[in-house]
Amino acid sequence: MNVDLEDFQANRRQVSVASDQSDEIGPRLHHLRKGRGWTLQDASKASGISASAFSKIERGELSPTISTIQRIARGFDMDVVSLLSDPDAQPTLLGRRSVTRANEGKPHLSGNCDNKLLCAELKNKRMTPIKTRVVARDVEEYDVWPKTDAEIFMTILSGTVVVHSKIYEPLELHEGDSMYYDASAEHVWTRKGPEEAVVLWVLTS
Amino acid sequence: MNVDLEDFQANRRQVSVASDQSDEIGPRLHHLRKGRGWTLQDASKASGISASAFSKIERGELSPTISTIQRIARGFDMDVVSLLSDPDAQPTLLGRRSVTRANEGKPHLSGNCDNKLLCAELKNKRMTPIKTRVVARDVEEYDVWPKTDAEIFMTILSGTVVVHSKIYEPLELHEGDSMYYDASAEHVWTRKGPEEAVVLWVLTS
DNA sequence: ACAAAAAATATACTATAGGAAATTTTTTGT
DNA sequence: ACAAAAAATTTCCTATAGTATATTTTTTGT
Numbered sequence: 001m002n003v004d005l006e007d008f009q010a011n012r013r014q015v016s017v018a019s020d021q022s023d024e025i026g027p028r029l030h031h032l033r034k035g036r037g038w039t040l041q042d043a044s045k046a047s048g049i050s051a052s053a054f055s056k057i058e059r060g061e062l063s064p065t066i067s068t069i070q071r072i073a074r075g076f077d078m079d080v081v082s083l084l085s086d087p088d089a090q091p092t093l094l095g096r097r098s099v100t101r102a103n104e105g106k107p108h109l110s111g112n113c114d115n116k117l118l119c120a121e122l123k124n125k126r127m128t129p130i131k132t133r134v135v136a137r138d139v140e141e142y143d144v145w146p147k148t149d150a151e152i153f154m155t156i157l158s159g160t161v162v163v164h165s166k167i168y169e170p171l172e173l174h175e176g177d178s179m180y181y182d183a184s185a186e187h188v189w190t191r192k193g194p195e196e197a198v199v200l201w202v203l204t205s
Numbered sequence: 206m207n208v209d210l211e212d213f214q215a216n217r218r219q220v221s222v223a224s225d226q227s228d229e230i231g232p233r234l235h236h237l238r239k240g241r242g243w244t245l246q247d248a249s250k251a252s253g254i255s256a257s258a259f260s261k262i263e264r265g266e267l268s269p270t271i272s273t274i275q276r277i278a279r280g281f282d283m284d285v286v287s288l289l290s291d292p293d294a295q296p297t298l299l300g301r302r303s304v305t306r307a308n309e310g311k312p313h314l315s316g317n318c319d320n321k322l323l324c325a326e327l328k329n330k331r332m333t334p335i336k337t338r339v340v341a342r343d344v345e346e347y348d349v350w351p352k353t354d355a356e357i358f359m360t361i362l363s364g365t366v367v368v369h370s371k372i373y374e375p376l377e378l379h380e381g382d383s384m385y386y387d388a389s390a391e392h393v394w395t396r397k398g399p400e401e402a403v404v405l406w407v408l409t410s
Numbered sequence: 411a412c413a414a415a416a417a418a419t420a421t422a423c424t425a426t427a428g429g430a431a432a433t434t435t436t437t438t439g440t
Numbered sequence: 441a442c443a444a445a446a447a448a449t450t451t452c453c454t455a456t457a458g459t460a461t462a463t464t465t466t467t468t469g470t
Contacts, residue, residue: 001351025271039447053428055449061426063272064322065457066230085286119385126409127332129383153324153334153407178334180324202358202407204331258458260419267457270427398416 025069025084030058032076032083036149047075127204131157134189134197139164142188150203153180159197162190230274230289235263237281237288252280305357336362339394339402344369347393354409358385364402367395 040051040172056062155178193196245256261267323334360383371391396402
């Protein structure tokens with residue numbers, strides 16, 4: 001692997017180094033909630049903590065118990081540690097995306113997998129790799145448009161995929177094309193053309 | 206994208222919850238205190254929390270507030286996060302890895318890229334996708350064996366790659382094979398066979 | 411084995427976390 | 441600009457976290 005990992009590391013992000021603002025859980029919770037566009041009642045419903053208590057916690061008028069923090073973490077679908085230590089879970093990088101075109105159009109043969117989680121037996125991963133055969137040909141086939149705070153990297157193994165988003169025009173991706181985007185805006189995939197469309201994607205949060 | 210993101214999210218995070226055992230702070234505190242040979246009064250004096258409260262917390266009769274946890278952490282000269290994160294869980298995470306074999310051996314045609322960062326213009330990503338043509342045929346060609354705290358997902362686009370690690374036997378990966386591993390143990394890749402070896406990998410932390 | 415000392419737990423109380431509903435503030439629609 | 445609706449905060453109350461002290465349990469020395 002003739003590549004300098006440290007370079008990528010640095011490029012990647014300043015991890016939770018300047019972290020441990022554990023004494024600042026209020027502002028962090030506020031930022032986190034706002035980042036998801038949640039109201040206090042949303043947060044209350046998700047966590048089971050009353051809106052008033054949540055409000056007080058955010059403003060530092062209350063020192064929540066560990067059990068309350070656990071319920072809040074569950075509501076945000078996070079674990080306690082990243083809730084207490086991950087300051088960059090906050091900024092809402094809404095709908096960013098980036099496209100890398102394949103630099104040559106050589107064909108790949110597809111697999112026959114259908115939403116197959118890869119390396120699934122390994123737990124507690126920071127990324128979830130998935131291989132998906134895109135079936136839908138039209139956005140009408142989707143009842144709901146998924147939306148999470150995760151980031152997604154996808155690469156087209158075969159066929160043609162169209163990425164639809166609430167905030168962008170549909171975008172066609174062909175074999176070998178890659179795309180990286182925040183899944184915070186609703187988005188779905190459809191396939192196009194005669195060939196089976198297979199996507200390898202990696203999901204994180 | 207005919208896949209329920211929420212499912213993957215849940216699947217993914219449920220584990221980090223299990224590993225952080227924040228709901229087991231009592232036994233952990235007990236273990237920590239005993240490990241230092243402290244009595245409840247010692248812990249009380251160090252943290253400013255009464256011995257009786259400390260006793261109740263250890264036995265789970267009390268759910269401490271975050272401010273109490275902070276005072277206890279100070280008393281133990283630790284930060285809150287490492288107090289909540291199970292220290293014994295860390296070593297077991299070292300050098301984990303998982304292999305998923307391709308379920309069919311259909312050939313892929315390779316690209317000609319060489320450590321090409323994909324979607325590089327997008328900054329502050331949580332993952333770094335890279336396409337690499339593996340050149341080295343022997344581990345002797347590496348001066349240093351990279352080692353980071355990142356996690357790596359890799360899939361072989363073409364050729365045969367051998368993953369060498371300080372803690373495992375060399376492992377051969379063929380076209381379509383995927384592997385997920387912690388890069389906390391030294392590791393390098395070499396190629397094997399006549400075909401050019403191309404790896405698509407994603408790095409996170 | 412027994413008594414004394416030390417450590418852990420139980421009790422009774424005070425301070426504060428957290429909930430339901432009322433009130434205030436902000437946002438939205440016309 | 442105003443009224444209606446939604447969101448945030450305040451109030452008041454109950455449940456529980458945390459303290460000081462008393463009691464019980466465990467350890468230690470002889």
